[in-house]
Amino acid sequence: AQTVTQSQPEMSVQEAETVTLSCTYDTSENNYYLFWYKQPPSRQMILVIRQEAYKQQNATENRFSVNFQKAAKSFSLKISDSQLGDTAMYFCAFMSSNYQLIWGAGTKLIIKP
Amino acid sequence: EAQVTQNPRYLITVTGKKLTVTCSQNMNHEYMSWYRQDPGLGLRQIYYSMNVEVTDKGDVPEGYKVSRKEKRNFPLILESPSPNQTSLYFCASSSGERTQYFGPGTRLLVL
Numbered sequence: 001a002q003t004v005t006q007s008q009p010e011m012s013v014q015e016a017e018t019v020t021l022s023c024t025y026d027t028s029e030n031n032y033y034l035f036w037y038k039q040p041p042s043r044q045m046i047l048v049i050r051q052e053a054y055k056q057q058n059a060t061e062n063r064f065s066v067n068f069q070k071a072a073k074s075f076s077l078k079i080s081d082s083q084l085g086d087t088a089m090y091f092c093a094f095m096s097s098n099y100q101l102i103w104g105a106g107t108k109l110i111i112k113p
Numbered sequence: 114e115a116q117v118t119q120n121p122r123y124l125i126t127v128t129g130k131k132l133t134v135t136c137s138q139n140m141n142h143e144y145m146s147w148y149r150q151d152p153g154l155g156l157r158q159i160y161y162s163m164n165v166e167v168t169d170k171g172d173v174p175e176g177y178k179v180s181r182k183e184k185r186n187f188p189l190i191l192e193s194p195s196p197n198q199t200s201l202y203f204c205a206s207s208s209g210e211r212t213q214y215f216g217p218g219t220r221l222l223v224l
Contacts, residue, residue, distance in 0.1 A: 033211050035212070035213075037215075043201060043217075043218050044215070044217055044218065045203060045205075045215035045218070046215075047212060047213075047214070050211075050212055091155070091156070095211055099144045099146070099161065099163070099207055099211065099213075100158060100161070100171070101146075101156075101158070101213060103155045103156045104155065105153075105155050106155060
């Protein structure tokens with residue numbers, strides 16, 4: 001069965017610093033999708049970034065980028081120039097050949113002024 | 114605006130009183146899904162639908178029903194709610210490009 005592990009329950013950094021959130025997953029499949037979602041205090045679930053496993057190039061979205069290591073089954077999220085509005089729970093999620101998302105337990109990120 | 118909407122956003126009810134949480138998307142997505150989120154347990158899938166008239170159980174379907182009569186709507190039905198169904202519920206939809214877009218969530222309290 002596929003699993004997703006986020007080993008950091010909580011992290012905090014100063015505003016403007018760079019922070020990296022870790023995510024590892026376990027699967028025997030070769031084609032899949034990986035996602036990072038953000039859940040701010042409003043509880044809305046917001047897509048941050050996605051990565052297709054067949055693409056070697058790491059995905060980037062403005063200040064957000066991933067380090068996708070397929071062989072190591074690792075999918076970390078880097079947030080550059082962190083802002084107060086980045087304070088949220090961050091969830092890593094895996095999707096295989098069907099549409100079902102397997103979720104990590106989440107990392108609570110606090111950006112301090 | 115492309116979005117997934119859920120109603121109601123907040124609901125307090127009593128044990129055994131049937132309720133329906135509606136979900137609608139305007140993106141013409143084939144796939145729709147319901148999740149519940151509980152502290153310390155993350156998101157767990159209740160039911161999903163790959164297309165109209167096609168629904169299937171997720172990881173925690175007990176106590177819930179769904180229907181998919183139209184592409185845009187995917188209501189979640191609790192025939193006889195119990196306190197252990199107190200939770201935050203999310204509806205999501207997706208097209209072939211696989212990204213799931215979430216509704217704003219429905220907070221349900223069953224007394």
